[in-house]
Amino acid sequence: MTDTAYTAGTAGTAYTTPSGVGESARRPDATLKVTGEFAYASDLWIDGMAWGATLRSPHPSAWIRSIDPGPALKIAGVHAVLTHEDVPGEKFYGLDLKDQPVLAVGQVRYQGEPVALVAADHPETARRAAAAIVVEYEVREPVTDPRRATEIVRRQPVRAGDTFEAEVVVTGEYEVGMQDQAFLGPEAGLAVPAEDGGVDLFVATQWLHVDRDQLAPCLGLPPEKVRLTLSGVGGAFGAREDLSMQVHACMLALRLGRPVKMSYGREESFFGHVHRHPARMRYEHGATRDGRLVYVKADILLDGGAYCSSSPAVVGNAASLGVGPYEVPNVDVVATGVYTNNPPCGAMRGFGAVQACYAYESQMDRLAEACGLSPVEIRVRNAVTQGSRLITGQLIDSPAPLADMLRDLEAMPLPGGPPDGDLRALPGGVSQTTHGESVRRGVGYGVGIKNICFSEGFDDYSTARVRVELVNGEPHVTVHTAAAEVGQGLVTVQAQIARTELGIPDVTVATADTSVGSAGSSSASRQSYVTGGAVRAACEAVRARFGGLPAREALERYGPIEETREYRHRPTYPMDPVTGQGDSHTQLALCVHRAVVDVDVELGLVKVVELAAVQDVGRVLNPQALEGQIHGGSAQGLGLALMEEIQVRDGVVANPSFTDYLIPTILDMPPMQLKILENPDPAAPYGLRGAGEPPTLSSTPAVAAAVRAATGLRLTRVPIRPEDIALS
Known part of the structure; x- marks a missing residue:
């Protein structure tokens, strides 16, 4: 249940086109998903296809002394066994650094690393054959403690000012566990060899063109011979930014000359994608007696696991946003990402900012206590606003009404006690044993700030092609981009923009593929901004060619009209490697949460009674979809606070299943009160502000703070376990 209020800021354009911008347009995939008829990538099928399977390392660190495919090749129905020696092109790939092997070359660096591939007539035959491959390993002692790691991915300081003494000083050490994206649909795709010697790959991904740009060199093919088409995606949250089965399926298809499908099971999926970086953080906050921040020192250590992935960007976010949306004249922040033999970590919703937010918000609560102030008041006194600067020196040049958001949140009515x-x-529900006599209630607050779009000089843009023509005598619009619909409702938003800009209700959004220019990744809360901007620009170009005529009349006179446009946001710049100064971000978004929890202090059980949130989204494009984004982000933040963690022991994953890796269900999610503000960003299309990630930041520290309030315990690590409460 949601209680939502909308508050408008600066007046904007009123859009009245049916199912256009500002309305809760119906999602075209909604009915299919509800009825179970939607075709995900794991449902792909073509006659004559073979099945691929992967042999993965059982060791987090080892030399490979030999690989014997003989036993696998003897199994009936097996057509091929491939190792790194069969990679037709470059043997390494990677998002930021090409350090990850297509198949292990001489060694393995994490449990689950791909070692060999099998193609067979049946998926069970393929899996059985993979298990039959004999690999001789020489096991090494893994490096699993990031504090002992010697290989650094990136070290980014942020320094300003020279005053590091204050009347009130609070310190703390905090830890965030490894969280999984826990998406609905495991990794899957279908590779089909083409007559031109290339390959067509139908795949669930977040980033079609970067997948292609990594695939082509590994396959020894030019990019134009590697064509990707988006298949049904069951969620992503960052885990589909990196390659998983893409190269493997294409290698097998090209070797066999026939289509090959690969689809991971749930356990393999836990090994087949990156996770959220675990973090260890030390913070020191200094303030005046009345709670005004004087300085912040922070040391943020992020475990990137075996390969680079997007760790450099995660480190950059953790550093630049490392003290939160607060005015601090003196800072000494250092964020470091390291290599270990733990599972690779990369993008996950709110990356880098989530880990830092838990620590700095925990510190703000400690500072409030030390200064005799309420959790809200300490934040209000230090809140940024338009005209403030981040610790990197970047000016906040659009509305940032954080103090008002906190007051609005505080004024929301609190829920009553349990019946x-x-x-x-x-x-614990009906299974708990204390019957309520040891239950205590707590209330906590959390504030988060998240960068929107890619940062630090990345050439961030999107491309859209819009075609208008007469179909059965009526104007029809086709929108074509390479932007990945991963469940966030992007297809719906593209159609809404086209209807609004062209005034034509009949809109089709073509399947995303690489036959149109890049749209970048469906991450960083960027697609509504950049792809929305590209669709609007292409529609404007089409409309200009109408020559002032109504659409039908223009099309009758001129025939079909098609325009392609790229949209780039304002430039960003790399952070200075010594001081961390620089305008590294495009846009910033704020969300604040209040959590109310009941805690059974004897059993260590927690029930989140309510979450309330206030978020400024600039401009609401689709109210219902927006609420869903806030709910979903809040749920993942709640999960990180109380239950979600990949348990890694000496580099080995102990819980690669949803039986043992717990995520919030509908029974764990409480009712939510939402207040959504619309203070347009003048630099963004429609004034919008990316909204998908900020709720993930602030919900975690709010829930943790509420548990602390109920128990009186410090609780410096998330997720909070029952034994952290009951045994303390």
Whole structure:
């Protein structure tokens, strides 16, 4: 249940086109997904296809002394076994640094690293054959403690000012566990060899063109012979930015000369994609007696695991946003990402900013206590606003009404207590044993700031092609981009923009593929901004060619009209490697949360009674989809606070299943109160502000703060486990 209020800021254009911008347009995939008829990548099928399977390392660190494919090749129905020696092109790939092997070359660096591939007539035959391959390993002692790591991915300081003494000083050490994206649909795709010697890959991904640009060199093919088409994606949250089965399926298809499908099971999926970086953080906050921040020192250590992935960008976010949306004249922040033999870590919703947010918000609560102020008041006194500067020196040049958002949040009514005698409303539900006598209630607050779009000089843009023609005598619009619909509702938003700009209700959004220019990744809350901007620009170009005529009349006179446009946001710049100064971000978004929890202090059980949130989104494009984004982000933040963690022991994953890796269900998610503000960003299309990630930041520290308030315990690590409460 949601109680939502909308508050407009600066007046904007009123759009009245049916199902246009500002309305809760119906999603074209909604009915299919609800009825179970939607075709995900794992449902792909073509006659005559073979099945691929992967042999993965059981060791987090080892030399490979030999690989014997003989036993696998003897199994009936097996057509090929491939190792790194069969990679037709470059043997390494990577998002930021080409350090990850297509198949292990001489050694393995994490448990689950791909070692060999099998193609067979049946998926079970392929898996059985993969298990039959004999690999001789010489096991090494893995490096699993990031504090002992000697290989650094990136070290980024942020320094300003020279005053590091204050009347009130609070310090703390904090830890964030490894979180999984836990998307609905495991990795899957279908590779089909083409007559021109190339390959067509139908795949669930977040980033079609960067997949292609990594694939082509490994396959020894020019980019134009590697064609990708988006298949049904069951969620992503960052885990589909990196390659998984893409190169493997294409290699097998090209070797066999027939289509090959690969689809991971749930356990393999845990090994087949990156996770959220675990973090260890030390913070020191200094303030005046009345709670005004004087300085912040922070040391943020991020475990990147075995390969680089997007760790450099994660480190940059953690550093630049490392003290939160607060005015601090003196800072000494250092964020470091390191290599270990743990599972590779990379993008996950809010990356880098999530880890830092948990630490700096925990510190703000400690500072409030030390200064005798409420958690809201300490944040209000230090809140940024338009005209403030980040610790990197970047000017906040659009609305940032953080103090007002906090006051709005504080004014929201609190929920009542649980109904007398209703055990279902208590922590643990009907299975709990204390019958409520040891239940304590707590309230906590959290604030988060997240960068929107890619940062630090990345050439961030999107491309859109818009075609208008007469179909059965009526104007029809086709929008074609390479932007990945991963469940966030992007297809719906593209159609809404076309309807609004062209005034034509009949719109089709073509399947995303690489036959149109790049749209970048469906990450960083950027697609509504950049792809929305590209669609609007292409529509404007089409409309200009109408020559002032109504659409039908223009099309009758001129025939079909098609325009392609790129949209780039304002430039960003790399952070200075010594001082961290620079305008590294495009746009910034704020969200604040209040959590109310009931905690059984004897059993260590927690029930989140309510979450309330206030978020400024600049401009609402689709109210219902927006609420869903805030709910989803809040749920993932709640999961990180209380239950979600990949348990890694000496480099080995102990819980690669949803039986043991717990995520919030509908029974764990509480009712939410939302207040959505619209203070347009003048530099963004429609004034919008990316909205998908900020709720993930602030919900985690809010829930943790509420548990601390209920228990009186410091609780410096998330997720908070029952034993952290009951045994303390």
